[in-house]
Amino acid sequence: MKKYEALAEEIEVQITAGTLRPGERLPSVRETIASRSVSPSTVFEAYALLEARGRIEARARSGFFVKAPTPQRSEPLLARPQPNSHTVIVNDLVLEVLGSIRERGIVPLGSAFPNPALFPLERLARETSAGLRELEPEQMLHDLGPGNQELRRQIALRYMSNGVVASADEIVVTSGAMEALNLCLQAVTRPGDAVAIESPTFYGCLQALERLQLRAVEVATHPRDGVQLDSLENVLQRERVSACWFMPNFQNPLGALMPAEQKKQLVQMLTRHQVPLIEDDVYGELYFGVRRALPAKAFDDEGWVMHCSSMSKSLAPGYRLGWAAAGRFARAVERLKLSSTLSVAVPSQLAVLRYLRAGGFDKHLRHLRSLLALRREEALRCIARHFPSEVRVTLPQGGYFVWVELPPQVDALELHRLALSQSISVAPGPIFSADQRFRHHLRLNYGHPRLEQLEPALKTLGRLVAGLMKRPALMPR
Amino acid sequence: MKKYEALAEEIEVQITAGTLRPGERLPSVRETIASRSVSPSTVFEAYALLEARGRIEARARSGFFVKAPTPQRSEPLLARPQPNSHTVIVNDLVLEVLGSIRERGIVPLGSAFPNPALFPLERLARETSAGLRELEPEQMLHDLGPGNQELRRQIALRYMSNGVVASADEIVVTSGAMEALNLCLQAVTRPGDAVAIESPTFYGCLQALERLQLRAVEVATHPRDGVQLDSLENVLQRERVSACWFMPNFQNPLGALMPAEQKKQLVQMLTRHQVPLIEDDVYGELYFGVRRALPAKAFDDEGWVMHCSSMSKSLAPGYRLGWAAAGRFARAVERLKLSSTLSVAVPSQLAVLRYLRAGGFDKHLRHLRSLLALRREEALRCIARHFPSEVRVTLPQGGYFVWVELPPQVDALELHRLALSQSISVAPGPIFSADQRFRHHLRLNYGHPRLEQLEPALKTLGRLVAGLMKRPALMPR
Structure with missing residues (x-):
């Protein structure tokens, strides 16, 4: 582990343990240099890393502050699959969904790829x-x-x-x-x-x-x-x-x-x-x-x-x-x-x-990870803000997908079609199961859309979910 | 068809029909221009094409002459496979043979590829x-x-x-x-x-x-x-x-x-x-x-x-x-x-x-075909010269393989191993059959070795075949 990573980890432990609380100011760069005998660049890099991970934020002319924790929704529930082996028939749904993602001008929340401009x-x-x-x-x-x-x-x-x-x-x-x-x-x-x-x-x-x-x-x-x-x-x-x-x-x-x-x-x-x-x-x-x-x-x-x-x-x-x-x-x-x-x-x-x-691979990866972490923060913030409170969502520690559990009234395939009509793609839950379960789930990709696309797209999606919730619940399946 | 191709075809027909005989001189370029009202480049290109196909040859200061036909050995016999369907088990022989071809410093008569320098x-x-x-x-x-x-x-x-x-x-x-x-x-x-x-x-x-x-x-x-x-x-x-x-x-x-x-x-x-x-x-x-x-x-x-x-x-x-x-x-x-x-x-x-x-693809292909045709001529000439007369060989009209049928005493796998010890690879017949038939056959690639490698390699191979023929015939299989 590099020096700045060790420093960042130490601060992160203090935040997680509650020693440093949300809203508190971190020691200034100058203080940290003095107290730990490290170079300025070590402190800057450590703070940049923590910022990218969404743990601290810089405020103009005031220094670095511990951020409020990522707005946390409840986790999706553990699904209980059928106990025995069965044959697998993938219907055309997967191809249809993947095809729709490839169209230009669509905000690709349903994509399987990160944004190629990040490479x-x-x-x-x-x-x-x-x-x-x-x-x-x-x-x-x-x-x-x-x-x-x-x-x-x-x-x-x-x-x-x-x-x-x-x-x-x-x-x-x-x-x-x-x-x-x-x-x-x-x-x-x-x-x-x-x-x-x-x-x-x-x-x-x-x-x-x-x-x-x-x-x-x-x-x-x-x-x-x-x-x-x-x-x-x-x-x-x-x-x-x-x-x-x-x-x-x-x-x-x-x-x-x-x-x-x-x-x-x-x-x-x-x-x-x-x-x-x-x-x-x-x-x-x-x-x-x-x-x-x-x-x-x-x-x-x-x-x-x-x-x-x-x-x-x-x-x-x-x-x-x-x-x-x-x-x-x-x-x-x-x-x-x-x-x-x-x-x-x-x-x-x-x-x-x-x-x-x-x-240079590791340097690129550090950069890529911090960009993806930023987008995760943004996506979770937007979901917390714009989605009905009944919606559950994961807090991924890596990658670029969140898994969303919608209320039982909301059919993911219907949402998928409605979203497409608004030029937004999503990956509906049934394509992730051999027997078309997860009918009320979505996979959302926060790594492919441009950062500034996330809020308007997630806001629209939240509105669509709220609309679908007004209908009576479907029979559970 | 381009003009020069039409002209070349016409001359080729005359050669095949015996109107123009081996050793005869073709009309000079100047005569042909006059008699057919074509441009000099048409005649040059037609003659170049016929030369590449091995039908005519240029002799310094004398013009173009009809070449002696490609030395023609008897064709390999038609094989009669077993009549019913059977399971396919490819043993490690194929991998072993392909592996040996990939080694550097080997004359690659056993290769499946043309020489990459031709592209x-x-x-x-x-x-x-x-x-x-x-x-x-x-x-x-x-x-x-x-x-x-x-x-x-x-x-x-x-x-x-x-x-x-x-x-x-x-x-x-x-x-x-x-x-x-x-x-x-x-x-x-x-x-x-x-x-x-x-x-x-x-x-x-x-x-x-x-x-x-x-x-x-x-x-x-x-x-x-x-x-x-x-x-x-x-x-x-x-x-x-x-x-x-x-x-x-x-x-x-x-x-x-x-x-x-x-x-x-x-x-x-x-x-x-x-x-x-x-x-x-x-x-x-x-x-x-x-x-x-x-x-x-x-x-x-x-x-x-x-x-x-x-x-x-x-x-x-x-x-x-x-x-x-x-x-x-x-x-x-x-x-x-x-x-x-x-x-x-x-x-x-x-x-x-x-x-x-x-x-430019067609131009490249014309060039590639003429280079391969030249190599075919050279390979057939060397086989006719250096292989025992009992050996049968195909006269391919395209591609870069000849198929060789050896006398029944000569085991292709043994020849393959002997040739490898002389830094020459060949593709032995049994790898082309599900039941390891074609034990007395070889596929030779004339498109991968360099042109000047063909004669020494085929001479060595001919010598090895002659050596193996001195032994009593194996039981036919």
């Missing part, structure tokens, strides 16, 4: 150009297959600096995390097998299960802590499960972050049952806390965790560069990769390799 | 740079999914100029033809189904069948004309076949070119049986004849042909840009694409789009 696209373009200019033609062919060797080494180094052991040989470069997840799933299942998934879950997971003709067992997933281990243990006792597909860090759509101890127990449980864990960790770098949360793979001694991630949400959207570090299944994944899409495009590999080697 | 990589690099520089960040996300709309339109225009009707909407951009073929196959099959394939066939086809747990029915495939329709009709009468996966233009590994009339009958037969045809046409642009051979899709009125191709062998190796024009199955393919790899990398899409729009 160093110009520098990546320069790295792509320089990489292609210097490339020997024969190298083009050598970078096919599981990926450029040096890129795989850079990815392995990044695992190391995040406290995870993964060798370059274990890593297969893929077309985004989406391909990595699909290949891992195929490597450990056969048609008809059951796979344990979260409830709600990412619709891409449902599509993958449908494509491979797998059955789903949904496991209760808490909006704050993620997969409930007692529910999972029940499932494993009851059914032969071929794999789990979970997202322990900033789950999509909940934003839930599984605590480290719970991840450790999860890996121990699955190792005991000899069930592979497909770990989707694409949002792992987008944390608002002091440091990166370990992935479940950090607790894996026997190679049962297949860790999948990508650069699509953290560095390079559109370059389609992801990877799997698939433990004991690495060779099987590599083989599937060779026979399905052969390789990731060389220009994308070169761009990311050169970027990682030149350094 | 306009510098111009593509410039197009990539310019495209990324001009790209609006939001466009990054709009180009995900089935592909950039303008790129799909450019591909549709190319179909049109090749005499094929395909709309931009029908086209899904994929990670090389490999992904297109895999998605098409998955769109029309379920695990356990039977798929008709060529014998021998591309190992990628076998890997795809294995991955999707499909059974193979191999259809007799002539080294010159491709799939034998009577054999196919027998198969269709006998078994419920969910799809055919064929390569009518310059089949890999045979190099066979199915005549247009036969393609038409093929499409009629499959339409009658309502069996989709997955058409792999990645080598279609690499013809040595006067014009591009039509794909089977040109004869398809009812949307049963799923045409797959890519830029990997004709323009941009390593960019992983392919596509499927999947007829009535287009939406199903698009859906599978979205849920498996989402999209092709935007830098690759931009590079190819800008290249196609700026023009």
